Amino acid sequence: MEKKRINEEKKMTVRAAERALDILLCFVQQSQLGLTEIAKQTKLNKSTVFRLLATLENKGFVKRDPETDKYQLGFRIWELAANLDQSNDPAILFLPEMESLRDELDETVSLYIRDGNERIRIQAVESKQAIRRVAPIGARMPLAVGASSKVLMAYADPKVVDQILNDPMWPSGVNKEVYVAQLNQIRQEGYAISIEEREAGTAAVAVPIFNRRKQLIAALAVSGPVSRMNVQKMIDFVPHMVRAAEQMGKKIG
Structure with missing residues (x-):
């Protein structure tokens, strides 16, 4: 009887931890x-x-604004982040090249990685133009559409590609055969282009970033309004992006 009670208490403790983490993850988008x-x-x-917010607030992981009665991340989060190992973090290592590429092409530059069935923007350097692509860091997007998604899928393990293509959440409006054909074309040409696939009025071109062992690290993308980003201009961007991606890849062991 005592053993059963202990097991139940352990389950409750784990459940409480999961719920607390779920609350913290809400602040990824806002x-x-x-x-x-x-x-x-x-x-x-x-x-x-x-109750969970009260505990998190007591530990310094969140804080409440008494005027708005809203919560935001607390100082403990930044203390933890300060101890991250940045020696091999693409979001930190690649930032100088991303800024140089932004200045060279005058459009927004983003860095994406795959996380499960989504891609995440882990770094972004926005264009200095008045009308520009706003790219919030931490945003999650589907792998079914977009230049960066297709680059990440084109160079992924075939088992991963099969798993994602057969996921019940795969959008019915995206033809799998056409999509696979696009991945084959990307592997041949070395880049992907998308025009208003995910977001109206926006176009993007993306290339892969490989480490020294030719393993895919991330997708490097340049995006902007369709009024400036036509197909030929995006193709002209590719050599500049490939050079930047090669420099980035040399930094990763």
Whole structure:
């Protein structure tokens, strides 16, 4: 009986930890959130969220703005981030080349990696032009559309590609045979182009970044409004992007 009680307590502890982490993950997309918003995103009742937020606040992981009654990440998060090993972090290592490429092409430059069935923008350097592509870091996007998605898929392990293509969440509007043909073309040409595939009014071109062992690290993308980013201009961008990607790849062991 005692053993059963201990096991149940362990399960409850793990569940509480998962819920607390789910709350912290809500702040990936937004910097400030209210109790109701967090409860809706985590699908937990307000009383549970309130108790967990109180614990997180007590430990310094979140803080509440008394004027707006909204929560945001606390100082403990930044303390943890300060101890990240940045010696092999693409988001840090590649930033100088991304800034140089932005200045050279005068469009927004982004860096993407694959995480499961999504891609994540881990770094971005926005264009200095008045009308530009706004690229929030940390944004998650589907792998079915977009130049960067197709680059990440084109050079992924075939087993990974099969798994993602056969995922029940794969959008019905994206033809798998056409998509696979596009991946083959990307491997032949070394780049991908997308025009208003994911977002109206936006175009992008992407190339792969490989490390010294020819393993895919990330996708490097240049994006902007379709009024400036026509197909020929994006193709003209490719040699500049490939050179930058090669320099980036040399930095990764």
